[in-house]
Amino acid sequence: MHNATLPRPTLEINDVSVSLGRGRNRRTIIHNVSMHITAGEVVGIIGESGSGKTTLARTIVGAIEARGGAILLDGQTIPAKGLDQQRFRRKGELQYVFQDPLLSLNPDRTIFWSIGEPLVSVNIPSHDEVRHAMTLARLDPGLADRRPGEISGGQRQRALIARALVTRPRFIIADEPVSALDASIRVEILDLLRSLAVEQHVGVGFISHDIGSVAGIADRIIVLYRGRVVEAGRTDQIILNPQHPYTKLLIGSTPSLFSRGLSINERIALKALIID
Ligand SMILES: Nc1ncnc2c1ncn2[C@@H]1O[C@H](COP(=O)(O)OP(=O)(O)OP(=O)(O)O)[C@@H](O)[C@H]1O
Numbered sequence: 183m184h185n186a187t188l189p190r191p192t193l194e195i196n197d198v199s200v201s202l203g204r205g206r207n208r209r210t211i212i213h214n215v216s217m218h219i220t221a222g223e224v225v226g227i228i229g230e231s232g233s234g235k236t237t238l239a240r241t242i243v244g245a246i247e248a249r250g251g252a253i254l255l256d257g258q259t260i261p262a263k264g265l266d267q268q269r270f271r272r273k274g275e276l277q278y279v280f281q282d283p284l285l286s287l288n289p290d291r292t293i294f295w296s297i298g299e300p301l302v303s304v305n306i307p308s309h310d311e312v313r314h315a316m317t318l319a320r321l322d323p324g325l326a327d328r329r330p331g332e333i334s335g336g337q338r339q340r341a342l343i344a345r346a347l348v349t350r351p352r353f354i355i356a357d358e359p360v361s362a363l364d365a366s367i368r369v370e371i372l373d374l375l376r377s378l379a380v381e382q383h384v385g386v387g388f389i390s391h392d393i394g395s396v397a398g399i400a401d402r403i404i405v406l407y408r409g410r411v412v413e414a415g416r417t418d419q420i421i422l423n424p425q426h427p428y429t430k431l432l433i434g435s436t437p438s439l440f441s442r443g444l445s446i447n448e449r450i451a452l453k454a455l456i457i458d
Pocket residue numbers: 202203211229230231232233234235236237238391
């Protein structure tokens with residue numbers, strides 16, 4: 183049921199369960215997960231490898247059908263399948279950024295083509311729309327005619343973010359968007375995602391196995407463990423006063439820089455010093 187007390191616009195994940203695999207191998211990967219993301223905030227979703235982060239992300243964006251529960255945008259259930267779902271996805275209000283830009287960008291096409299592609303089903307992408315998305319993603323519009331192999335890894339990640347931004351989404355789910363990047367580029371992408379939330383009022387779901395990155399960018403954190411939310415709260419609360427043993431373990435291995443009352447921007451800057 184929609185929670186009437188939530189501020190809007192809000193993306194709500196309501197008691198969602200997901201089962202994957204066939205026959206005897208079928209098992210439940212996500213167990214009754216509830217969470218929400220409000221426009222203008224970054225919500226970190228943290229968990230170790232295999233905890234179900236990608237499955238949850240793909241379910242939120244409609245690539246996997248939930249077994250139970252609902253996903254709502256502004257109180258309206260997002261259609262789980264069929265034409266209604268296609269119609270919803272075409273509007274591009276909810277976008278997904280993958281970890282690996284090389285897998286997501288067509289190697290034979292220009293960056294311009296890849297960024298404009300999500301618009302193709304609605305209209306022919308204009309130069310202005312693509313340039314605007316590139317500018318928002320802090321990607322030099324002069325790179326529009328290059329192929330993915332002709333730009334750097336950081337630029338490719340920005341191209342992927344521009345591709346998500348071209349439909350002017352209200353929510354972006356970014357799945358390990360910085361894991362494959364060098365430390366300094368990682369910080370730039372974290373800063374970019376943070377700015378999209380604060381300046382463009384986009385709601386960002388930021389998925390990572392790295393508590394340092396999540397703590398550097400998120401307003402709130404959700405801790406996923408074996409497909410269940412074991413802890414959720416404001417970032418400083420979770421970092422300074424973790425309750426669940428698994429969260430304690432995650433935080434125990436992270437330097438204590440976060441416990442000194444630093445602002446998010448200071449944390450993002452410091453992240454450059456403590457990564458890896
Ligand atoms: N199509 C599938 N069929 C069956 N099991 C699957 C399928 N996809 C994922 N799983 C299982 O679901 C569990 C969660 O996987 P998922 O990729 O969501 O985790 P994750 O937290 O994103 O991990 P990582 O950080 O390594 O990407 C894993 O045990 C995985 O083996």
